[in-house]
Amino acid sequence: MSKILVVxxxxxxxxxxxxxxxxxxxxxxxxxxxxxxxxxxxxxHPDLIVLDVQMPKKDGFHVFGELxxxxxTRNIPVLMLTAIADRTGIGFDGKSMAEYIGSEPDAYIDxxxxxxxxxxxxxxxxx
Numbered sequence: 001m002s003k004i005l006v007v008x009x010x011x012x013x014x015x016x017x018x019x020x021x022x023x024x025x026x027x028x029x030x031x032x033x034x035x036x037x038x039x040x041x042x043x044x045h046p047d048l049i050v051l052d053v054q055m056p057k058k059d060g061f062h063v064f065g066e067l068x069x070x071x072x073t074r075n076i077p078v079l080m081l082t083a084i085a086d087r088t089g090i091g092f093d094g095k096s097m098a099e100y101i102g103s104e105p106d107a108y109i110d111x112x113x114x115x116x117x118x119x120x121x122x123x124x125x126x127x
Contacts, residue, residue, distance in 0.1 A: 002126050003027045005044060007037030007063065008052035008081070013111070017050055017081075020115045021122060034058025038066055041073045048125055049073075051105075053082035068103045077106040077125040081113060 004026050006017045011032075018028040029044055031037035035057045041049055049067065053060035060080060067073040107121045 001025055001027050002047040003029065003044065004048045004050060004122070005029045005031065005037065005040055005046040006050045007031045007034065007040075007055070007060070008050075009033055009055040010052070013052065013081070016113070016115075017118065020118050024119060024122075026122070034060065034063040037063055038070075038073075041067060041076065042070065045072070046076060048122060049076055049078045050122075051078055051080050053080060064103070064105060079107045079109065079121060079125060080105040081109050081111055 004021055006014050006028060008014050008017070008030070009032055014030045014032075018030070021028050029040060029046065031040045033056050037049070037051065038058070040046075051060045051063060055063075058066075060082070064078055064080070067076065067078060106125055109117060109121060
């Protein structure tokens with residue numbers, strides 16, 4: 001069983017990801033904001049982090065950067081989820097993030113998330 005940390009400020013988004021991933025026998029932990037997400041990643045050592053971009057306290061870009069700079073968390077795969085394109089009309093992808101942060105997430109999915117795409121992406125990242 002893989003341990004997956006979902007960091008998102010929207011309870012409905014966490015519930016959706018939890019439902020999809022628990023169907024595949026993953027243990028799902030959650031954090032409601034970026035700061036607590038970093039703390040949980042360091043203490044729980046998940047196999048994968050599913051990270052929202054737009055959150056209070058620390059957004060997903062800053063959280064991702066901190067995860068990559070920290071010895072304890074730098075090798076944990078990160079799947080970024082966001083609704084930036086839907087909310088603003090501005091597209092954003094892993095390559096753009098690499099240019100902005102200096103590192104590219106392991107995968108990137110736009111919200112609303114297709115459950116099959118989420119399952120396939122998580123399986124690929126955990127293999």
